[in-house]
Amino acid sequence: MSRVDIKKRFTLIQREAARRAEEKKTEGIPTIYIVMSTCGLASGAAETKQAFEEALSHKSIEARIVPVGCLGHCYAEPLVVIDHPTSGFPPICYHQVSAARAQVLVGSYLEKGDPVFKYVLGATEENDLIPAVMDFPRFNLEQRLVMEQCGRINPDDIYQYVAEGGYEGLVKALASDPEEVIAEIETSGLRGRGGAGFPAGRKWRLARGAGPDEKIVICNADEGDPGAYMDRTILESNPHQLLEGLAICAYAIGANQATVYVRAEYPLAVKTIQQAIKSSEKLSLLGSSILGTSFNLEVIVFQGSGAFVCGEETALIQSIEGKRGMPQHRPPYPVEKGLWGRPTVVNNVKTLSSVPSIMNRGAAWFRSIGTENSPGTAIFSVVGNVVHPGLVEIAMGTSLRTLIFDVCGGIPKKKSFKAVQIGGPSGGCLPESFLDTPIDFDSLTEAGAMMGSGGMVVMDENSCMVDVSRYFLDFTQKESCGKCTFCRIGTRHLLTILDRITKGEGREEDLGLLETLSEDIKSGSLCGLGKTAPNPVLTSLKYFLDEYEAHIREKRCPALKCRALTAFYIDLEKCARGCDVCVGCCPVEAIFTATGRKKAIDQELCVKCGECMVVCPPEYDAVEKISPPELAPIIERPPEKK
Amino acid sequence: MVNLIVDDKEIKVEEGKSVLQACLENSIFIPNMCFIKTREHPHASCRLCFVEIDGLDRPVTSCTEKVREGLVVRTATPQVRRLQRMAFKLLMSAHHCQPKVCPAKDGCQLIRTAKHLEVGLNPRPLERLERDVEEEVDLIFFTYYPFRCVLCGKCVYVCRQRNGHNPLTFAKRGFDTVIGFITSGDPADAPCHHCGACANVCPTGALVLKPEYTEAIGVEGSR
Numbered sequence: 001m002s003r004v005d006i007k008k009r010f011t012l013i014q015r016e017a018a019r020r021a022e023e024k025k026t027e028g029i030p031t032i033y034i035v036m037s038t039c040g041l042a043s044g045a046a047e048t049k050q051a052f053e054e055a056l057s058h059k060s061i062e063a064r065i066v067p068v069g070c071l072g073h074c075y076a077e078p079l080v081v082i083d084h085p086t087s088g089f090p091p092i093c094y095h096q097v098s099a100a101r102a103q104v105l106v107g108s109y110l111e112k113g114d115p116v117f118k119y120v121l122g123a124t125e126e127n128d129l130i131p132a133v134m135d136f137p138r139f140n141l142e143q144r145l146v147m148e149q150c151g152r153i154n155p156d157d158i159y160q161y162v163a164e165g166g167y168e169g170l171v172k173a174l175a176s177d178p179e180e181v182i183a184e185i186e187t188s189g190l191r192g193r194g195g196a197g198f199p200a201g202r203k204w205r206l207a208r209g210a211g212p213d214e215k216i217v218i219c220n221a222d223e224g225d226p227g228a229y230m231d232r233t234i235l236e237s238n239p240h241q242l243l244e245g246l247a248i249c250a251y252a253i254g255a256n257q258a259t260v261y262v263r264a265e266y267p268l269a270v271k272t273i274q275q276a277i278k279s280s281e282k283l284s285l286l287g288s289s290i291l292g293t294s295f296n297l298e299v300i301v302f303q304g305s306g307a308f309v310c311g312e313e314t315a316l317i318q319s320i321e322g323k324r325g326m327p328q329h330r331p332p333y334p335v336e337k338g339l340w341g342r343p344t345v346v347n348n349v350k351t352l353s354s355v356p357s358i359m360n361r362g363a364a365w366f367r368s369i370g371t372e373n374s375p376g377t378a379i380f381s382v383v384g385n386v387v388h389p390g391l392v393e394i395a396m397g398t399s400l401r402t403l404i405f406d407v408c409g410g411i412p413k414k415k416s417f418k419a420v421q422i423g424g425p426s427g428g429c430l431p432e433s434f435l436d437t438p439i440d441f442d443s444l445t446e447a448g449a450m451m452g453s454g455g456m457v458v459m460d461e462n463s464c465m466v467d468v469s470r471y472f473l474d475f476t477q478k479e480s481c482g483k484c485t486f487c488r489i490g491t492r493h494l495l496t497i498l499d500r501i502t503k504g505e506g507r508e509e510d511l512g513l514l515e516t517l518s519e520d521i522k523s524g525s526l527c528g529l530g531k532t533a534p535n536p537v538l539t540s541l542k543y544f545l546d547e548y549e550a551h552i553r554e555k556r557c558p559a560l561k562c563r564a565l566t567a568f569y570i571d572l573e574k575c576a577r578g579c580d581v582c583v584g585c586c587p588v589e590a591i592f593t594a595t596g597r598k599k600a601i602d603q604e605l606c607v608k609c610g611e612c613m614v615v616c617p618p619e620y621d622a623v624e625k626i627s628p629p630e631l632a633p634i635i636e637r638p639p640e641k642k
Numbered sequence: 643m644v645n646l647i648v649d650d651k652e653i654k655v656e657e658g659k660s661v662l663q664a665c666l667e668n669s670i671f672i673p674n675m676c677f678i679k680t681r682e683h684p685h686a687s688c689r690l691c692f693v694e695i696d697g698l699d700r701p702v703t704s705c706t707e708k709v710r711e712g713l714v715v716r717t718a719t720p721q722v723r724r725l726q727r728m729a730f731k732l733l734m735s736a737h738h739c740q741p742k743v744c745p746a747k748d749g750c751q752l753i754r755t756a757k758h759l760e761v762g763l764n765p766r767p768l769e770r771l772e773r774d775v776e777e778e779v780d781l782i783f784f785t786y787y788p789f790r791c792v793l794c795g796k797c798v799y800v801c802r803q804r805n806g807h808n809p810l811t812f813a814k815r816g817f818d819t820v821i822g823f824i825t826s827g828d829p830a831d832a833p834c835h836h837c838g839a840c841a842n843v844c845p846t847g848a849l850v851l852k853p854e855y856t857e858a859i860g861v862e863g864s865r
Contacts, residue, residue, distance in 0.1 A: 307815070324812055329686040329706045482793065482812065482819025485689045489732040492817040493768055513767055520728040523700055524689050 003175040009291045010171045013283055017162035025085075029062050030110055033081040034097075035151055036067040037236040038268050039229070043077035044098060051099035055106035063110060069237020071151030072391030073138065076121055079151075080105075087113050093133055095121040138388050141407045143369065143395045145377045146353045150237035155272050158279040161240040167285055169359030173248045174293055181252040182208065185355065188363035189375040194220055194311075194348035195426070195452045196528070197374070197441035200355075203345055206335040207253045210343035215255035218339065218346045219246055221262040221269070222316060224308035225424030226475060227383045228455030231349040233391055235262065235269035238353070239276035243299065245352030247286060248359055250297045253345055257298050261316055264303040274301050308425075308479035311453075312527050313338075313346040315481065326481045327527030348453065350379055370396030374440035378454065384421075385460040387412050394439065401435040404458055415460040418559075419544070423452025425472045425479075426532030428539030429465060448539045450532065464561035465544040466551055470498040472536040480529065487530030490521040494537055502562045504628075506552035515541060556628045563608050567629035570612075572598050574622035582612035582623065592637050600635035646713040655709055660684065662691050662704035665717065672717055673726055673755040675733075675845055676794035677705045685795050689729045690755065692722045701725055727759050735765035736773065736817070737846070738789035746847030752792070774818065781823040783834040783855050784841060788820050791848035797821060797840035805833040810840055821849065 024031070032052055036045045049065060056063055071079055076095035082105065083091035092115055094105065101119055108114045115130070122133035133139045144150075153160040161167070173181045186201030207215050219242065223231040234242060246258050262270050277299050281287035288296045307325045309315045314328040317339045338344025354376055358366045367375045374396040380403070383389050387409030394403055400420060404410065411417050419429045428449035430437070437443050441451050459468065477491035494517060497510050518534030518541075525531045541548060550556045557565040570582070570591075575598040582599055583591045590605035591612060599622075601612070613623040626632050643654050646661075648670050655664040663679050665672050675688035684705040692701040696714035701722050704715070716722070730752075737752065744750065756763055779786040793812070798821065801808035809832045813822030825832050834855070841851040 326812070329684060329703070478816050480816040482815050482817070483685075483795075484687045485729045485732050485792075488793070488817055488819060489736050489771070490728075492771060493732070493735065496769065496771065509767065517728070517768075520725060524692075524725045524729060526686055526689070 006171055006174050006291045006293060009284070010167065013159075013162055013167075013285075017159040020159050021163045024064070027064075028085055029064060030082060030084040030086075031064045031066055033066050033068045033083070033152075035070055035077065035079040037070040037233060038266070039070055039074055039233070040078050041268070045078040047099045048078045048080065048097050048102045051102035052106060055103045056110075059106060059111055061106065061110050066154050067156075068153065069150050069155045070233045070391065072147060072233065072393070073121075073388070074390035075388045079121070081124060082109060084109060084113075087115070089115050089129055090123040090125045090127040090132075092130060093121045093124050094119045137406050138409065141398075141402065142393050143377055144393050145357060145369065146234065146241070146350055146379060147237075147391065147393045148357075149241065150233060153238065155237055155239055156275055156279075158240055158276070158283060158285075161238065165360065166240055166356070167244055169356035170244050170247050170251075170285065171291065172359050173251055174291060174295065178208065178252045178254065181248060181359070184363050185252070185358060188358045188366040189373070190351065190354055190358060190366065191374060191376075191441060192348060193350035193354070193379075193451075193453070195423070195450065197451060200347060200351050203335055203347070204249060204253050206333075207343045207345045210336050213342045214257070215250075215253045216339045216342050216344045217246055217250045217253065217255045217258040218313075218316065218320075218344060219258070219260045219349060219352055220311060220313065220316060220346050221260055221266075221349045222304045222311040223263065223266075223349075223453060224306075224311050224479070225426075225453055225455040227457055228381050228424055228453055230379045230381050230391060230454045232266050232269050234349050234353055235266070236272050239273045240280065241353045241356055242273070242349055243276055243280055243286060245355035246299065247290070247297055248355050249345060249347065249352060251295055253343075255345075256296050258300070259320060259339070260299065260301045261304055261310075261320065262301060264305055270301060270303060277301070307481070308475075309481045309527075309529050312529055314527070316346065317344065324481075326483045327529070329526060350454070371438065371440050373442055378439055378451065380439075380454045380456045382408050382456045382458060384456075384458040385411050385415065385463075386458045396440045397438045399436050399438055400430070403439065403456075404435070408458070411458070411460045413460075415462065417458070418461050418463055419459045419465060419468075419540075421449075421457040421459065421468065421472075421536070422455075423450040423532075423535070424455035425476045426450060426529070426535055427452045427455070428535045429459075429468060429543065430539065431543040433543075448535070448542065450535070462559055462561065464502070464557050464559035465540045465547045466498060466557075467502055467559075467561050469536045469540045470495065470502055473498055473533070476529065476533040480533075484524075484526035484530060486521045486524040487526070487533060490517060490525075491530070491533050493517055494521070494534065498537070501548065501551045502557075503564045504551070504555040504562070506548075508552060510552060511541070511545075511548060554628060558627070560625045560627050562627075565629065566608065566625055566627045567603060567632035568601055568606060568608060568610065568613060569603075569624055569626065569632040570599050570601055571622045571624050572596075572600070572635075574620050575599055576617075576620045576622070579617065579620065581615045581617065585611045585615045587611065594635050594638065600637075601632075602637055603629070603632060603634065644709050644711045644713075646709055646711075646715060648715045649717055657709065659709050660705050661693060661695075661707040661709055661713070661715055664709050665693075665704065665715070670717060671758060672704055673730070673751075673758055674705065675751055675755075675792055676796060678796055678799060678843075681799060685799065688733075688792065688794050690726055692725045693717050694719045694722055723759065727761055730755055730759055730761060731765040731768050733792050734763060735768045736771050736789070737792065739763050740790075744790070744847050745850055746790075746845070749845075750847070751845040771817070775820060779820070781821075781849075782829045783832070783852060784823070785850050785852060786821055786823075787848045787850070790846045791821060792846055793819055793821070794845060796843045796845065797849050800839040800843050801837075804837055804839050809834065 080097040123130040190200045191197040310325040315325040319325040334344040473495045594600040653668045673690040676685045693704040694716045775788040801810040
């Protein structure tokens, strides 16, 4: 099969894609794009869609509804973009479109031409009428490379992907020698986005050179970090980009088999990728003799059953082989001896999704983004105390400060920044002094955190660092596979110690013990999960030692978070005579009327739920929280009246 | 044959062996729990067999390192001992030592390890951890004592080697991991009637063949 023939065959597909796109444009009827990935659905996108459908049919308005993937703007879900060509307005993006708002939009905008400005987030293209979303920092400071088409195309329609230049990278690869493809990826400097940052090109070369056995590619989509959902979004929003990357990798290393390992907890992602595989096979972009060449690729989807440790490549391979997901000692590395004993490349979703654009636009273009040693972009799911949480794709080398304060809008409620936890349970907590650290593999590792797979939790002044460490250790010790001594028993000890510190039962020697034990778990564990599990403890000990000391020596929680170390009381100066909202909300009847018809809390009965603090009207703001609890003023309950 | 230097002593071993095996065969003891010399891919779970090798910047498990010509190995550096002692204390913090009733008393690998590492059997400064499991678990042919078990996995391995699709396996996860007995059909049909390999290989007396089967299988039921 010559290069010309491959291109000829592909041109036919491209023409069909262009024809379909053109057809939609010339119809001239409005298109309603609804974000319907898991996050959108969780915020009610299915009800929104139904409301649109009903309102359209009720008013007999003709419009096309297109479900699209995630735009990454979680704070504004459900998001809807309405392209109403005859209205004179550009396509408009609406935020928080509930079912009720959907009805309003149909009535006002589609029927009467009024775009309902109060629901508008922005226009999706530059124009003179409505400010464009591109002018907002949450949009224009991002650099979208992997997520470029996410939320813009229908993930179930392969032609939409092709119309945006999809599968051109694969065609280019098929027309070159596998060695040239590997060389291109090597030159691009692409590093594995799964956490450790191993150069993807080198991994591919090692696999290709590993003997005559047939090779295997695995896409690792076993995303398990709490609060991280980048891989799910990519799978749900642009599955073909991943499949294209997978096919390029398979062609380069000499594999005819590929597996996408997805968590079973991602049902929509599983469905989307399975559907995408079918439609690519139909167009001969996957399957046997791809685009008429002798290259075959069978892609199967394997559903993992919810073990965090299966994100570790050797455990993942064991799991596919039907064994218990337990990591194995490396070497041998999977590139030498992986799935079924064959050389196997295991790459993360984001790594493989970066590949098509590198093939298409070239290694030099990719290198022009990001930093010298970490080219390209980084995708984070930024959650916690930020104004605009969601998925953010930025060029490597961007500072944490820019990401948190400029892109994500900073800390809400005028509170101050305390720490950022990067890299999930394996990462570390960095304090304010690290805000100017550039985001790249080496700088973050040097700071004691790690790139990880891209989870980022931003914490404000009300977060207790001991409690945060306890939270992450609780997670890792539960998810330990139980194989090696350090991880199985060591992490449980760390949790026990942190538990007692947060309960005010910490001992002076606990600080030293935490540190020694953490260091030993780090150097003694078998796999990456164990080796990185103590990172939250080590970094918080390093940067927030004073908080640990306050807990242990003064039995005080500086962030007023640890329940056993705090108490609520009512400031009698502020408490309003006769108001008794707090009395009504207290679940244990701990609040009573003291002298002057003001209220007080019985510390013996109080369960510290904090409800009274929430309901106390802001004009009084009389409920206070204090640590250590002994500082709360004690007010005697008046004797019961007979 | 390759030559290597272990603790300043020159030894000669066959190629392809692990450093741990080379040392054990040359009467140089390195603590270990999960090592089986015929096992192709070492389990490497007990984390006791650390050594330092010249040229590597941190201690490594000797069961996973193959011997090479001219390798210089040290088995008792402060770094090695620190990790070994911590691993041992971790194991002891979840292990109930009951010398009076323990079937493994003479050959207990844990006691041997404690002597070698010059530490006591208590886990100090670590506390004893409680586990939400029964003292004794009835596994039909065996009695399993979770508090004695160090989860070295030897039983699971030998069972798989002998019986293919094995009834013995790891169950649960994290700190709650135990050895489980799972059969798809009638447990009475399990190959255990004529095997007993798992109980024989257990280094801590955690898996004990029930007396009524000891004779039938013809193995020493105690260990």
